[in-house]
Amino acid sequence: MNATKTLIYDGSFNGFLTAVFVAFEEKILVSDIQKNVVAQSGLFSETQTIFTQIDKAKRVWNGIHKKSHSAIKDIYFAFLSENNGVELLLYRFICKMFAGTTSIATDYSDGIVLKISQLARSVGREKHRMEAFVRFQLTKDEIYFANIEPDFDVLPLISKHFRSRYADQQWLIYDVKRKYGIYFDLDQVEIISLDLNEIHTNSLNKSAHFEDEEYNYQDLWNNYFRSTNIKSRINLKLHTQHVPKRYWKYLSEKKAV
Amino acid sequence: MSLSFDRIKEKLNILADAAKYDVSCSSSGSVRKNTTQSLGDSSGMGICHSYTEDGRCVSLLKILLTNHCIFDCAYCVTRKSNDVQRAAFKIQEVVDLTINFYRRNYIEGLFLSSGIFKSPDYTMERLVAVAKKLRLEENFNGYIHLKSIPGASDELMREAGLYADRLSVNIEVPTISGLKLLAPDKKHEDFTKPMLKVKNEIIQYKSEKKIIKSTPKYAPAGQSTQMIVGATGESDKDIMYSATHYYKNYNMKRVYYSGYVPVAEDSRLPAIGTQVPMLRENRLYQTDWLLRFYGFGVRELLNNDHPNLDMDVDPKLGWALRNMEYFPVDINKADKSVLARVPGLGMKSVHKIISARKFRKLNWEHLKKIGVALNRAKYFIVCDSSKWEHRDMEGTKIKGLILQNSTGKFRKEYSSQLQLFS
Numbered sequence: 001m002n003a004t005k006t007l008i009y010d011g012s013f014n015g016f017l018t019a020v021f022v023a024f025e026e027k028i029l030v031s032d033i034q035k036n037v038v039a040q041s042g043l044f045s046e047t048q049t050i051f052t053q054i055d056k057a058k059r060v061w062n063g064i065h066k067k068s069h070s071a072i073k074d075i076y077f078a079f080l081s082e083n084n085g086v087e088l089l090l091y092r093f094i095c096k097m098f099a100g101t102t103s104i105a106t107d108y109s110d111g112i113v114l115k116i117s118q119l120a121r122s123v124g125r126e127k128h129r130m131e132a133f134v135r136f137q138l139t140k141d142e143i144y145f146a147n148i149e150p151d152f153d154v155l156p157l158i159s160k161h162f163r164s165r166y167a168d169q170q171w172l173i174y175d176v177k178r179k180y181g182i183y184f185d186l187d188q189v190e191i192i193s194l195d196l197n198e199i200h201t202n203s204l205n206k207s208a209h210f211e212d213e214e215y216n217y218q219d220l221w222n223n224y225f226r227s228t229n230i231k232s233r234i235n236l237k238l239h240t241q242h243v244p245k246r247y248w249k250y251l252s253e254k255k256a257v
Numbered sequence: 258m259s260l261s262f263d264r265i266k267e268k269l270n271i272l273a274d275a276a277k278y279d280v281s282c283s284s285s286g287s288v289r290k291n292t293t294q295s296l297g298d299s300s301g302m303g304i305c306h307s308y309t310e311d312g313r314c315v316s317l318l319k320i321l322l323t324n325h326c327i328f329d330c331a332y333c334v335t336r337k338s339n340d341v342q343r344a345a346f347k348i349q350e351v352v353d354l355t356i357n358f359y360r361r362n363y364i365e366g367l368f369l370s371s372g373i374f375k376s377p378d379y380t381m382e383r384l385v386a387v388a389k390k391l392r393l394e395e396n397f398n399g400y401i402h403l404k405s406i407p408g409a410s411d412e413l414m415r416e417a418g419l420y421a422d423r424l425s426v427n428i429e430v431p432t433i434s435g436l437k438l439l440a441p442d443k444k445h446e447d448f449t450k451p452m453l454k455v456k457n458e459i460i461q462y463k464s465e466k467k468i469i470k471s472t473p474k475y476a477p478a479g480q481s482t483q484m485i486v487g488a489t490g491e492s493d494k495d496i497m498y499s500a501t502h503y504y505k506n507y508n509m510k511r512v513y514y515s516g517y518v519p520v521a522e523d524s525r526l527p528a529i530g531t532q533v534p535m536l537r538e539n540r541l542y543q544t545d546w547l548l549r550f551y552g553f554g555v556r557e558l559l560n561n562d563h564p565n566l567d568m569d570v571d572p573k574l575g576w577a578l579r580n581m582e583y584f585p586v587d588i589n590k591a592d593k594s595v596l597a598r599v600p601g602l603g604m605k606s607v608h609k610i611i612s613a614r615k616f617r618k619l620n621w622e623h624l625k626k627i628g629v630a631l632n633r634a635k636y637f638i639v640c641d642s643s644k645w646e647h648r649d650m651e652g653t654k655i656k657g658l659i660l661q662n663s664t665g666k667f668r669k670e671y672s673s674q675l676q677l678f679s
Contacts, residue, residue: 106612109623132306136361144360164291164298169360216262217357223266224358227273228319229309232518232533238312242305253307253315253363 004031009050009087011035013079016087017057019050020094033087060094067097070106077120077127080153089115126150127157133243134162134173135252137200138214144171145209147200147250155182159189202248202255218252225253269354271344275324275335276370279427280483280515281402284316284365287422287478289398297359297366297398299422304365317368317402318358322346322383326372330440332429332488334520335372345374351387352395359399366400366422367391377408377447385413388420400478405455407447414454418462423478423510424455431499435489438525452507455480459508479510486541487534488517488526493566494559497544501555504548514541540566547573550604551597570656574600577637578652588640589618601634632663 005028009015016033023030031045065072075090083089093112107113129150136144144166155175159182162171166184172192174181176199183192200207206215248254285303305314323345324335334341355367369387373380384403391397403421405414417424426448430436433445455476462475482503484496500512516538519529544566547553551573558572559565567575577584577600586599588610596607609627613619618641625631636655639645650658 107616108609108613108627109617109619111626114626128304132304134362138361146362161300166296166360166362167291167294167298168296217361220262220266220269220354221358221361221363223270224273224318225307225309225315227270228277228315230277230311230313230518233311233313233516233535235312236310239308239310242308242312242314251307252361 004029004045006030006032006034006045006047007050008034008036008047010052011037012052013076014054014057015050015052016079016090017060018052019087020060020091021053021056022048022050023091024098030088030091032085033091064094064097071097074116074120077123077157078116080157081119081123082153083119086119123152123154123157126152127154129247130154130158131161133247133251134158135202135250136171137210137218137252139209140211142170144169145200146171146173147176147196148173149177149246149250150175153178155180155191163189201250202252204255218255222253222255265350265354268344268346268350269320271342272321272324272346273319275341275372276319276321276368278334278515278518278520279319279368279370279404280313280513281368281425281481281511282314282316282319283402283423283478283481283511284400285478286510287400287474289422289474289477291398293396295396295398296356299365299398299400303400306363306365316365317400318355318364318366319368320346320351320354320370322351322369322371322380322387323374324372325374327375328373328440328442330429330443331521331523331525332439332485332517336521339521348383348386348390352390355391355399356395356397359397364399366397366402368402370404371406373406373408377406378410378413381406381409381413381417385417385420388417392420402478405451405480407443407451409451411454414451415458418455418458418476419473421476423480424451424476425481425483426452427483428499428503429483429485430489431484431491431496432489435491438489449507452480452482452503456507479508481509481511481513482507483513483515485517486514486538492564493537493541493544494561494564496541497548497555497559500545501548512545514538514545536568537566540568540572544572552594553598569660571600573598574633574656574659578656581652584637585639585645586637588624588638589614599634599637601630601632601637633659 007019007023007028007030009019019033022028028048034040061072064075075093078086078090089112093116096112108117130148134146134148136146139145155173158173162173163184168186170184170186172181172183174194174196180191180193183190198207243251282305283303285301287299288301289297289299291298303316305316307315309315321335324341325343325345326335326337329337351367351369358364359366369384371380371384384406388401388403391401401421402423402425403417405417405424405426407426428448430439436443436445458475459479462472466472484499486496496514503509503512516533516535517527518533519527519531522529544558547558548555553576558576566572570578577598583598586595588596593607593611596602596610597604606627606629610619613623613627620641621631621644624640635645636650636659
């Protein structure tokens with residue numbers, strides 16, 4: 001009988017899918033799947049390092065895709081939640097999918113299915129929030145620049161939205177927490193990393209990186225935001241429910257003036 | 258800051274403040290694909306980019322072109338006789354603001370309305386000119402909502418729909434008698450004529466598009482209207498029957514209900530400082546949803562015996578308590594349309610139940626995890642469990658139990674109202 005093993009992968013989605021492939025192929029009893037940066041060896045299980053292989057990842061991806069269209073999206077979204085232990089949860093989900101003949105992805109009375117659908121929904125909500133809350137500031141070299149700090153790793157999910165919306169301007173969205181960004185150069189979107197010596201929030205101090213006109217527009221937006229409020233209907237609880245405080249520092253309309 | 262920015266800022270403050278009583282903020286329902294590497298792309302899903310401190314969504318730059326007006330409608334903040342600061346944007350100023358806000362990801366697009374200056378056509382012409390410039394000169398694919406000016410000509414309404422995603426005329430006063438009282442210069446036909454024109458154009462363009470694919474889009478997000486609630490003495494029945502009329506006869510995408518915010522001392526209207534009827538507004542929206550998505554008919558919810566909605570319970574629960582003979586419903590067997598009528602079940606839960614029950618019979622634990630509001634639903638359903646509400650209770654008894662075991666965000670409001678009338 002095989003002993004249980006912890007699989008260590010590089011943290012990428014393809015890495016995770018490769019781990020799933022290897023586990024199936026070598027009939028490994030998986031006790032956990034961990035990112036190499038956070039890996040802790042279990043007391044009673046040995047570890048095996050997984051080397052990401054795109055072709056193997058792709059076979060797993062296609063296999064899931066054949067079983068269910070909606071499941072593949074849920075799996076990818078839930079993975080990006082970076083939730084502690086999400087890899088093992090997803091692995092079990094995938095095992096279940098491949099074991100049965102019918103699709104289980106809509107069996108909301110099953111604990112794992114429901115949990116993954118909930119994680120995917122949280123990530124979907126964060127994706128939508130970032131599509132809403134990104135506030136570009138125009139730099140002197142004509143790049144629309146934004147810092148974000150999302151709860152989940154949603155940059156890969158929002159790229160397409162911004163790509164098709166702002167097709168005639170250069171833009172850069174940088175995730176301060178995960179230290180990488182996506183940059184559109186009028187031709188394609190690239191993943192980049194930067195040495196940011198300052199994080200651009202909605203601070204009152206003007207940065208030399210931005211045009212004066214940029215601050216004029218922020219001022220106009222800030223004014224608009226206040227003028228469009230109806231004071232006799234004030235409902236701050238609802239306001240913060242829709243715009244949680246942790247996002248305020250990047251929103252120019254929430255600048256304290 | 259430069260002089261022109263200061264001037265724009267002043268205008269923006271005046272003309273955004275005057276536009277804010279229009280509650281529509283929808284930016285959905287229109288697909289404009291960015292196929293030419295230009296600015297903007299609408300996928301059909303709206304985005305709320307922010308929320309004001311009153312909790313309303315900010316999706317569009319919502320402004321008036323001007324607040325000069327030749328009319329004197331009592332309910333309106335820009336009416337001729339009101340002593341307020343007046344301002345007017347130039348066409349290019351609105352275009353520049355829209356583009357610069359859009360590029361910074363502040364908004365989904367523009368919602369442009371206006372006071373009526375000189376004549377309805379003169380005003381409508383300028384609104385159309387802004388939209389035309391955005392589409393043809395700036396290649397803008399974002400969302401544009403234009404107000405149809407009451408009394409505007411058919412030709413202008415026809416042109417407006419070629420550039421706008423949505424058109425709307427606010428009926429404002431739900432009854433014709435109320436309109437006569439509050440807006441004596443306006444005729445009911447002034448509102449319905451442009452509505453009818455837009456409706457017919459939409460139908461015509463759609464049928465032409467089926468034959469000739471290159472037929473341009475005409476107001477692809479349809480039209481909407483708004484009614485003020487609580488300005489005149491109309492009942493909830495008056496309002497919802499009127500709304501149903503507009504949904505049916507003008508193919509409205511949405512009817513909005515706006516609790517009247519007193520903006521003037523006028524003997525015909527509630528005094529300044531009167532509380533905005535937000536709970537009532539909320540109940541009307543719930544009713545609107547039940548009519549559009551839950552398969553209810555307006556006569557089931559409001560009729561001569563029940564001309565007003567319950568304040569203490571939502572309209573679906575209110576209906577269920579008056580119609581106990583429909584219940585209990587078996588969660589594992591009932592049709593979608595029957596499930597949709599169970600208090601505490603939203604359409605999302607209904608779909609989840611229908612998916613999940615294919616795998617196994619559902620019990621209380623499953624329903625709880627799916628997210629059903631069991632505190633309300635439990636009195637109206639049976640599931641895979643012997644533990645269900647066996648007592649044959651009167652509606653009033655159930656209502657008491659539900660109110661006892663729950664908290665509502667408006668509870669304070671109606672409990673004081675109840676004391677007042679008891």
